[in-house]
Amino acid sequence: MSRPLITLTTDFGSKDHFVGTMKGVILGICPQAAIVDISHEITPFEIAEAGFVIAQAYRYFPKQTVHVVVVDPGVGTSRRPILAEAAGQYFIAPDNGVLSMIYARETHKVRVITAEKLFLRPVSQTFHGRDVFAPVAAHLARGARPAKLGKLIRDYLRSDFDRPTRTGKRYWTGRILKIDRFGNLITNFPAAEFSVLERRPFELTVGPHSVRRLVHSYAEGGYGELVLIAGSTGFLEIATNQASAAQMIGCAVGAQAELAVW
Amino acid sequence: MSRPLITLTTDFGSKDHFVGTMKGVILGICPQAAIVDISHEITPFEIAEAGFVIAQAYRYFPKQTVHVVVVDPGVGTSRRPILAEAAGQYFIAPDNGVLSMIYARETHKVRVITAEKLFLRPVSQTFHGRDVFAPVAAHLARGARPAKLGKLIRDYLRSDFDRPTRTGKRYWTGRILKIDRFGNLITNFPAAEFSVLERRPFELTVGPHSVRRLVHSYAEGGYGELVLIAGSTGFLEIATNQASAAQMIGCAVGAQAELAVW
Amino acid sequence: MSRPLITLTTDFGSKDHFVGTMKGVILGICPQAAIVDISHEITPFEIAEAGFVIAQAYRYFPKQTVHVVVVDPGVGTSRRPILAEAAGQYFIAPDNGVLSMIYARETHKVRVITAEKLFLRPVSQTFHGRDVFAPVAAHLARGARPAKLGKLIRDYLRSDFDRPTRTGKRYWTGRILKIDRFGNLITNFPAAEFSVLERRPFELTVGPHSVRRLVHSYAEGGYGELVLIAGSTGFLEIATNQASAAQMIGCAVGAQAELAVW
Numbered sequence: 001m002s003r004p005l006i007t008l009t010t011d012f013g014s015k016d017h018f019v020g021t022m023k024g025v026i027l028g029i030c031p032q033a034a035i036v037d038i039s040h041e042i043t044p045f046e047i048a049e050a051g052f053v054i055a056q057a058y059r060y061f062p063k064q065t066v067h068v069v070v071v072d073p074g075v076g077t078s079r080r081p082i083l084a085e086a087a088g089q090y091f092i093a094p095d096n097g098v099l100s101m102i103y104a105r106e107t108h109k110v111r112v113i114t115a116e117k118l119f120l121r122p123v124s125q126t127f128h129g130r131d132v133f134a135p136v137a138a139h140l141a142r143g144a145r146p147a148k149l150g151k152l153i154r155d156y157l158r159s160d161f162d163r164p165t166r167t168g169k170r171y172w173t174g175r176i177l178k179i180d181r182f183g184n185l186i187t188n189f190p191a192a193e194f195s196v197l198e199r200r201p202f203e204l205t206v207g208p209h210s211v212r213r214l215v216h217s218y219a220e221g222g223y224g225e226l227v228l229i230a231g232s233t234g235f236l237e238i239a240t241n242q243a244s245a246a247q248m249i250g251c252a253v254g255a256q257a258e259l260a261v262w
Numbered sequence: 263m264s265r266p267l268i269t270l271t272t273d274f275g276s277k278d279h280f281v282g283t284m285k286g287v288i289l290g291i292c293p294q295a296a297i298v299d300i301s302h303e304i305t306p307f308e309i310a311e312a313g314f315v316i317a318q319a320y321r322y323f324p325k326q327t328v329h330v331v332v333v334d335p336g337v338g339t340s341r342r343p344i345l346a347e348a349a350g351q352y353f354i355a356p357d358n359g360v361l362s363m364i365y366a367r368e369t370h371k372v373r374v375i376t377a378e379k380l381f382l383r384p385v386s387q388t389f390h391g392r393d394v395f396a397p398v399a400a401h402l403a404r405g406a407r408p409a410k411l412g413k414l415i416r417d418y419l420r421s422d423f424d425r426p427t428r429t430g431k432r433y434w435t436g437r438i439l440k441i442d443r444f445g446n447l448i449t450n451f452p453a454a455e456f457s458v459l460e461r462r463p464f465e466l467t468v469g470p471h472s473v474r475r476l477v478h479s480y481a482e483g484g485y486g487e488l489v490l491i492a493g494s495t496g497f498l499e500i501a502t503n504q505a506s507a508a509q510m511i512g513c514a515v516g517a518q519a520e521l522a523v524w
Numbered sequence: 525m526s527r528p529l530i531t532l533t534t535d536f537g538s539k540d541h542f543v544g545t546m547k548g549v550i551l552g553i554c555p556q557a558a559i560v561d562i563s564h565e566i567t568p569f570e571i572a573e574a575g576f577v578i579a580q581a582y583r584y585f586p587k588q589t590v591h592v593v594v595v596d597p598g599v600g601t602s603r604r605p606i607l608a609e610a611a612g613q614y615f616i617a618p619d620n621g622v623l624s625m626i627y628a629r630e631t632h633k634v635r636v637i638t639a640e641k642l643f644l645r646p647v648s649q650t651f652h653g654r655d656v657f658a659p660v661a662a663h664l665a666r667g668a669r670p671a672k673l674g675k676l677i678r679d680y681l682r683s684d685f686d687r688p689t690r691t692g693k694r695y696w697t698g699r700i701l702k703i704d705r706f707g708n709l710i711t712n713f714p715a716a717e718f719s720v721l722e723r724r725p726f727e728l729t730v731g732p733h734s735v736r737r738l739v740h741s742y743a744e745g746g747y748g749e750l751v752l753i754a755g756s757t758g759f760l761e762i763a764t765n766q767a768s769a770a771q772m773i774g775c776a777v778g779a780q781a782e783l784a785v786w
Contacts, residue, residue, distance in 0.1 A: 003293040007282060013705040014276070014538070017581040020531060020562035024585035027558055031527040031586075034289055035560075036297075038282035044706065057279040060392065061286035062293075126756045130584065181275040182306070232388050265555040269544060276538070296551055298559075300544035319541040322654065323548035324555070443537040444568065494650045 004033040004141035005062065009054050010070045010129060011042040018127070022068075022134040025120065029138035038067075043253045045073040047098045048161035052177045052186070054091070055101035055162075056233060063088035068129075068137045069098050076125040081113040081132050082156055083140070083149050090146070092137050094128070097159030104162055114150040164189055164259065172259040176206070177235065179253055183244025184237045187257050191230035196261060204228060204238070205258045209249045211238055224248070266295040266403035267324065271316050272332045272391060273304040280389070284330075284396040287382065291400035300329075305515045307335040309360045310423035314439040314448070316353070317363035317424075318495060325350035330391075330399045331360050338387040343375040343394050344418055345402070345411050352408070354399050356390070359421030366424055376412040426451055426521065434521040438468070439497065441515055445506025446499045449519050453492035456521075464523045466490060466500070471511045473500055486510070528557040528665035529586065533578050534594045534653060535566040542651070546592075546658040549644065553662035562591075567777045569597040571622045572685035576701045576710070578615070579625035579686075580757060587612035592653075592661045593622050600649040605637040605656050606680055607664070607673050614670070616661050618652070621683030628686055638674040688713055688783065696783040700730070701759065703777055707768025708761045711781050715754035720785060728752060728762070729782045733773045735762055748772070 006026060012018040019040050026033055038057050042050045050071040058067055072079075072094045084091040084099050086108035091099050095112070102108065113132070116123075118139050120131040136149060164174030164187075178186040185206070197214045204211045211226045214236075221227035221241040226248065231237040238245050238257075268288060274280040281302050288295055300319050304312045312333040320329055334341075334356045346353040346361050348370035353361050357374070364370065375394070378385075380401050382393040398411060426436030426449075440448040447468070459476045466473045473488045476498075483489035483503040488510065493499040500507050500519075530550060536542040543564050550557055562581050566574045574595040582591055596603075596618045608615040608623050610632035615623050619636070626632065637656070640647075642663050644655040660673060688698030688711075702710040709730070721738045728735045735750045738760075745751040745765040750772065755761040762769050762781075 003289075005289055005293070007286070009282075014561075015563055015565040016702075016704055017562055017577045020533075020560055021581045021584045023560045024531070024581065024589070027527075027529055027560070028584070028586040031529070031558070034293070036282055036285045036289070037276075038279055039277055041277040053279045057283045057286065060283045060290070062290040065286070124756060178278075180278055232386060265551075267551055267555070269548070271544075296555070298544055298547045298551070299538075300541055301539055303539040315541045319545045319548065322545045322552070324552040327548070440540075442540055494648060 002062070002064065004030055005036065005065045006033050006137050006141050007036045007038050007057070007061065007065060007067045008040070008070075009038040009042065009050055009067070010040050011044045011046065011050065012040050012070070012129065014040050018129065021130050025130055025134040026138040029135055030142040033138065033141050042071050045071065046253050047071050047073070047096055048159070048175065048188075049178050049253050051098045051101050051159075051161060054099075055105070058087065058089060058091075058102065061089060064090070066090045066092065066137045066141050068133050069093040070129040070133055071098055072096065072128060075128050081128065081136070082153075083111045083113055083136070083146060085109045085146060090140055092133050092140070095157050097157045097161070100159045101162045103158055110153055110156045111146060111150045112153045115148060118144075118149075162188055164257075170261050174257045174259065176251060176253055176255045176257060179246045183246040184231065184239045185245050185249065185251070186231060186233055186235050186237050189236040189257075189259065191234055191236050194236060197228065197236075200261050202259060202261045206238065206249055206251055206255055264324070264326065266292055267298065267327045268295050268399050268403050269298045269300050269319070269323065269327060269329045270302070270332075271300040271304065271312055271329070272302050273306045273308065273312065274302050274332070274391065276302050280391065283392050287392055287396040288400040291397055292404040295400065295403050304333050307333060308515050309333050309335070309358055310421070310437065310450075311440050311515050313360045313363050313421075313423065316361075317367070320349065320351060320353075320364065323351060326352070328352045328354065328399045328403045330395050331355040332391040332395055333360055334358065334390060337390050343390065343398070344415075345373045345375055345398070345408060347371045347408060352402055354395050354402070357419050359419045359423070362421045363424045365420055372415055372418045373408060374412045374415045377410060380406075380411075424450055425455075426519075432523050436519045436521065438513060438515055438517045438519060441508045445508040446493070446501045447507050447511065447513070448493060448495055448497050448499050451498040451519075451521065453496055453498050456498060458523060459490065459498075462523050464521060467520045467522075468500065468511050468513055468517055526586070526588065528554055529560065529589045530557050530661050530665050531560045531562050531581070531585065531589060531591045532564070532594075533562040533566065533574055533591070534564045535568045535570065535574065536564050536594070536653065538564050542653065545654050549654055549658040550662040550665075553659055554666040557662065557665050566595050569595060570777050571595050571597070571620055572683070572699065572712075573702050573777050575622045575625050575683075575685060578623075579629070582611065582613060582615075582626065585613060588614070590614045590616065590661045590665050592657050593617040594653040594657055595622055596620065596652060599652050605652065605660070606677075607635045607637055607660070607670060609633045609670060614664055616657050616664070619681050621681045621685070624683045625686045627682055634677055634680045635670060635674045636677045639672060642668075642673075686712055688781075694785050698781045698783065700775060700777055700779045700781060703770045707770040708755070708763045709769050709773065709775070710755060710757055710759050710761050713760040713781070713783065715758055715760050718760060721752065721760075724785055726783060726785045729784075730762065730773055730775055730779055742766075
């Protein structure tokens with residue numbers, strides 16, 4: 001009774017024909033599908049950013065939704081296409097760690113996709129979004145059984161971009177996961193695990209810039225002061241009152257963030 | 263027989279997961295809905311711009327369409343969510359005046375939305391687009407009766423951003439409603455009410471720049487000359503031949519425009 | 525049994541209400557249609573770029589798809605709206621040559637659209653996307669017979685922007701069809717017809733810049749060196765390793781590219 005639902009998250013942008021072409025392939029196979037764009041403006045090749053974005057969105061989709069995530073620096077190499085089943089939904093992506101935040105939060109199974117008869121032939125070297133991921137997603141949405149796509153595997157790639165690395169008793173190295181529309185820098189420091197910053201002096205450094213104050217609302221920061229705030233995403237964000245922290249710092253997604261706590 | 267239709271107009275941009283997440287909520291409740299994006303590139307917090315955009319679009323949608331307009335600087339405060347019924351269609355928005363141009367043009371009824379059982383729980387402080395407006399729109403599109411959402415009210419907020427204020431016998435103060443793709447500045451001076459500019463000397467001032475000539479086609483203006491033209495939107499627009507008036511003037515949506523007529 | 529499918533390719537951008545309005549018109553007439561955006565970010569008035577984009581995409585859509593292509597510098601003049609039938613699909617566009625790459629690749633028939641009773645009335649001077657192309661596409665998607673739209677014609681406009689002009693024994697003049705997301709410049713030199721560049725010295729000049737080397741992968745180029753590569757589109761592309769060739773050259777879509785071969 002329910003209508004097949006497929007989402008797309010890519011770094012293809014919206015100027016070119018790439019996304020439209022994937023939708024043509026999908027609707028040719030599964031005409032009844034509803035297709036929802038999560039974002040096509042992922043920074044090119046930024047796997048962690050795509051992983052963060054899909055992790056923010058999937059919980060709000062119904063069971064059986066097929067999420068396609070194509071940020072794929074390894075296209076044309078031997079990296080494998082995979083299907084993950086988690087939270088009653090499906091995730092189709094290259095096996096490059098982009099689903100790591102899903103793995104961290106949900107019980108999951110992962111299959112390597114080997115059902116080449118479902119691919120568009122010939123498979124190009126550069127556009128697996130169209131030739132592999134789109135048709136597989138459409139067949140799954142139409143009712144193909146996951147086991148028909150390929151075997152369960154355990155050696156899928158799992159990254160830890162969703163949390164900083166501890167590098168000393170008082171030191172952690174993290175990264176900028178995402179820059180939002182307002183120029184706030186979303187780090188990979190989970191707010192709940194770093195509540196110590198409410199009570200102890202700290203310094204979070206990105207390039208030559210540093211942040212020393214945790215606030216509870218943007219307005220608490222002085223004009224032009226960089227502050228840290230627990231964002232709605234569950235991560236600590238670097239922000240500045242009424243301006244773009246990203247512009248002030250001049251950094252990009254993927255930049256390193258060093259934390260010292262005293 | 264007809265298919266439920268929901269439109270979205272927001273200032274959420276298309277880089278983040280926000281819009282996709284709203285669509286997930288909608289399709290979870292009303293799987294058959296067609297969802298149409300009007301624009302997600304409204305200047306952040308610019309209520310008048312969003313009000314202008316939805317007012318340009320709604321007449322071209324069929325009866326029963328549910329329009330969701332979320333430009334919501336007051337999210338998390340006590341501002342109310344409302345449902346307006348006008349022109350046989352539905353409009354769901356925060357009660358911040360964003361529907362004023364609809365009120366001005368159409369017979370309408372307004373309800374305060376109090377049916378909290380339709381909201382996603384818990385309702386976040388920052389994302390009512392997902393937690394309040396999307397699910398209410400989806401239930402309405404599925405057939406919920408408007409009276410079930412809340413009571414009729416008369417004290418909804420109504421702004422007059424769709425027309426300038428008369429500030430003297432020969433003076434009006436207006437504003438820039440929108441900057442279009444070509445850099446034309448759409449003012450809130452209704453062309454029909456200011457046809458006097460065809461016959462009398464005038465000066466329209468935006469910051470340090472002024473416009474003194476009304477033309478009927480872009481080509482009438484000299485290269486680099488700012489001119490006024492009656493646009494297809496029904497409002498006077500500041501334009502310049504073969505270039506971007508917005509870049510020349512260096513102004514943003516919401517800027518003031520002062521008119522003097524002699 | 526299949527669901528009507530309509531694609532849109534325009535230079536309307538995604539900030540304004542234009543595209544949403546066209547979709548309102550379409551869904552009012554054909555509520556079951558799936559609408560797919562190919563791109564709305566065509567450079568304003570760049571007919572060749574739109575022609576290139578739709579030519580890259582159409583083959584991946586099912587039979588009976590209705591493609592609407594609106595890049596229309598002549599809107600409001602006497603240029604005609606046309607319907608082309610090719611590859612089992614439909615193409616609706618102004619008769620300005622935008623479909624030339626389809627004509628070059630597929631057996632086709634072209635009709636002039638004269639069925640004014642299908643248009644929105646009154647037809648505006650500036651927005652035939654909404655008043656002419658959208659409603660005609662929707663009626664066609666709903667099952668209107670092509671012959672009802674207008675008569676077959678032979679004098680439709682056909683441009684040759686998809687190939688360079690030979691200007692001498694060793695000289696060709698081509699153009700930049702498209703700049704992709706990574707700043708690569710896609711020329712209109714078909715790679716298959718210029719395989720001679722693999723064996724002979726050549727110089728391809730765009731403004732003051734020139735390219736003298738054909739490579740097989742981006743990595744072959746030195747850092748900052750402009751190289752030529754046969755792209756996935758079938759055309760030669762000007763690229764540079766790890767940087768934007770468009771920014772280096774500072775050129776726009778439509779720029780001239782001069783080739784000399786020795």
